[in-house]
Amino acid sequence: MTVESTAASKPRRSSKRVSAVAEKGAAASAEQGVAASPAKAAAKRAAARKSAARPQQAGQRGEQAGRQAEPELVQLLTPEGERVEHPDYDVDLSTEELRGLYRDMVLTRRFDSEATALQRQGELGLWASLLGQEAAQIGSGRALRDDDYVFPTYREHGVAWCRGVDPTNLLGMFRGVNHGGWDPNSNNFHLYTIVIGSQTLHATGYAMGVAKDGADSAVIAYFGDGASSQGDVAEAFTFSAVYNAPVVFFCQNNQWAISEPTERQTRVPLYQRARGFGFPGIRVDGNDVLACLAVTRSALERARRGEGPTLVEAFTYRMGAHTTSDDPTRYRHDDERQAWEAKDPILRLRRFLEAQGHADEAFFTALDEESDVLAKRVREAVRAMPDPDDMSMFDHVYADGHALVDEERAEFAAYQASFADASQEGK
Amino acid sequence: MTAEKMSLAKALNESLRKSLETDPKVLVMGEDVGKLGGVFRITDGLQKDFGEDRVIDTPLAESGIVGTAIGLALRGYRPVVEIQFDGFVFPAYDQIVTQLAKMHARALGKVKMPVVVRIPYGGGIGAVEHHSESPEALFAHVAGLKVVSPSNASDGYWMLQQAIQSDDPVIFFEPKRRYWDKAEVDTEAIPDPLHAARVARTGTDLTLAAYGPMVKVCLEAAAAAQEEGKSVEVIDLRSMSPIDFDAVQRSVEKTGRLVVVHEAPVFYGSGAEIAARITERCFYHLEAPVLRVGGFHAPYPPARVEEEYLPGLDRVLDAVDRSLAY
Secondary structure, three states, X not given: OOHHHHHHHOOOOOOHHHHHHHHHHHHHHHHXXXXXXXXXXXXXXXXXXXXXXXXXHHHHHHHHOOOOOOOOOEOOEOOOOOEOOOOOOOOOOXXXXXXXXXXXXXXXXXXXXXXXXXHHOOOOOOOOOOOOOHHHHHHHHOOOOOOOEEEOOOOOHHHHHHHOOOHHHXXXXXXXXXXXXOOHHHHOEOOOOOOOOHHHHHXXXXXXXXXXXXXXXXXXXXXXXXXXXXXXXXHHHHHHHHOOOXXXXXXXXXXXXXXXXXXXXXXXXXXXXXXHHOOXXXXXXXXXXXXXXXXXXXXXXXXXXXXXXXXXXXXXXXXXXXXXXXXXXXXXXHHHHHHHHOOOHHHHHHHHHHHHOOOOHHHHHHHHHHHHHHHHHHHHHHHHOOOOOHHHHHOOOOOOOOHHHXXXXXXXXXXXXXXHHHHHHOO | OXXXXXXXXXXXXXXXXXXXXXXOOEEEEEOOOOOOOOOOOOOOOHHHHHOOOOEEEOOOXXXXXXXXXHHHHHOOOXXXXXXXXHHHOXXXXXXXXXXXXXXXXXXXXXXXXXXXXXXXXXXXXXXOOXXXXXXXXXXXXXXXXXXXXXXXXXXXXHHHHHHHHOOOOEEEEEEHHHOOOXXXXXOOOOOOOOOOOEEEEOOXXXXXXXXXXXXXXXXXXXXXXXXXXXXXXXXXXXXXXXXXXXXXXXXXXXXXXXXXXXXXXXOOOHHHHHHHHHHHHOOOXXXXXXXXXXXXXXXXXXXXXXXXXXXXXXXXXXXXXXXXXX
C-alpha cells in the first residue's frame, strides 16, 4: 500500500478545509514519520510543492509516493535569462521576434492588470487573471498559423491577443453585456467556454472536420489542470486518438483549480496521461516563452503531418487569484508565490534581451508608454460599453426562429411599451 | 404520387439516406451505427454505401459524441448523432444544455448549430432499466433546443430531413415501440412544417392532444369513444418545442374540452405546459378543466408492470369520461 492511499483512507474531519489540509499533512508526515498538525502540514505542503516545481529535487518525494520521478521540463531559457540547449526542441528567432514576444507578454500583462483594476472599480462583474501565465499563452499563441483554430477557456487573454482579437471584445462577458459576443470565425478564436473542459471536445470535433476537409491546419484546445479531471477531457483524448485528429491539447497546469491543488486532480504528472490514450505528452516550462513556442510548434506540425494529437503540459503558476471572487490566502502560502515570482516569464526574457543587447532602455520605455495607451483604451472602451437593449435577450435564441420566443418577445415589447404610454398619459 | 408502405424504422433509414445523398456535409455518428446499422437498424446499410467517413462509429462516450458533433458543426458539418437509448443521453446532457443549446446566442448569431440528436425513447418493449424513459420535457425546457417526435412513418421520413436541414439543434425523439408500425409514405409530397401540429382525427366533443407513441393510443381511444357516441378529435402535436398552440386552441375552441396524453411523468411534464397555456387562451371556451394522462412520479418500472405505468386505452377513455362529466 502506498503512502498516499494510507492517507486517503483516514476518516474525514468535519471541516472540509481542515480535512484537506490534514490529509495532505498525513501524507507528508507519513513520509517523514512524524505527527502533523494542520499548520505544520500546510507549511510542509508548501515546501513539498516548491520542491515539486524543481525537477531535480523532486525525485525522492515522487518515488516514495509510488509515482515516477518528476520529469524534466523542456526549457530553453532559465529563470536567470540564460539560453540553454535542449536535444529535441529549439527556436531560432530574430531579435525583432524576440522583442515581439516580450512586447506581447508585457502588453497582455498590462491588459490583464487593467481588467483586474476595472473589476475592483466596479466596471467589471468578474475577471479571471492570467498573471504568471503569459509565457505559456504567448509562446503557444505565437506558434499558431492564421488558419489554425483555437478553443480557449475563459483565461486565454494572451492567446486572444496573439490571434488579433481586440482585447476589449474579451471584456463584454465580464461586464455582463453578452456571453461571448465575438464571431469565432473572424480570428479562428472560439468563444470563451466557462464549463470546464467542454471545449476540448469541440476542438476535437473541429479537428475531425479539418481532417475530413483535407486541410493541413491544426486545432489547439486550452484547458487547465482542474479540467484534466473532467470526463469530457478524457473523452476528447479518446476521440482525438482513435480518429487521429489534428489537435493539440495545451494544458496550462497553473497548480491550482481554485483551491484544489494539482495533487487533487492526478497521481501521475499530467503529461503522462497522454500515453494511456496512445499519443505523446510533453511537459514544458510554462514560464519559458521560447520553450512553449518550440514545443507547441512541434506539436502543431505533428498534427499537420497527420500524426494525430499531442498533449502539452505547460508547467506554470497562477500568480493571482482564480478570479476576482477568489481569495487564495485561504488555501496557499505566500512563500509559494514568491518562489514562482523568481521564475517570472517576463522578467527572464527581459534579462535575456538585456544580456544579449537585444533591447535598450528606449525599447522598454517605449513599451511602457504603449502599455499605458493600451490600458487607457481598454478603460475607456469598457466604460463606454453600452448595456444591451432589453429586447436583445430574445435575439439569437434560435437561428430559424421559434414560436414561443416570438410570442414572448411581443408580450414583453407590449409590456415595455405600456410604461411609455403611461408616461405619455401623465403629461 | 410515389407512396410506399414502410415501417417507421425504414422511413427513418430512408430519410437519413436521402439527407446523406443530398448534402455532403451531413454526417451520421453514434455507437454501433456503422457495421451493425444501429441497435434498432435505423442506420442499416448507410456506412456500406456512404463510407466510414460519413457514417461514423464512435467510442462509447455520449458526451464525446455530442461534444465532437458541436465541433464538427462549427467546422460547417451537419452531424446527426444517435444516442442509443433515452436513458443514456444524460452523460451528454451537459454538452447539449450548456453548449449545444447556447452556442448560437453566445456568438450573437455568428455561428449556427445544425446538430440533430436522435433518441429512441419511451417504453412498451419490455426493456431493462434506462431503456424506456421519456425525458422530452427536460429538453423542451431549455431555450435554444428544438424538440420533436414523429408518431408515424410519414412524419419520420419528412421530419428527420427537416430537422437535419434546420440550422438549430433539434432533439429528435423516436418512439421506439412504433419503429415496426407501417404506414404510407409519400416521398414526393410537400410535407407539413416541422413544428406544425396535425389533426389526426376530427371530432366535436373533446380534444385529445398527444405526440410520439401516444398518438396511436389516442386514435384507438377516439375510435372506441365513437362507438359510445362521443366525437373525439385527436391532435398529433409532433413538436414539443415549439408547441403549435394555435392548432390546439383551434380545436379546443371547437370542442371545449382537452385531455393531454404522454408517457412521461405528468408532474412538470409537457401536459402541464399545454394545460396552462390552453387555459389562458381558451378560458371562456373550456367546459372542463384540462386533464392530463401520463406516467407517475416514480422511476420507470420493471418491464413486467410497465403496461400499468404507461397510459393505455382505458386510462385515456377514463379521462375522456371525466372531462365529459363536467
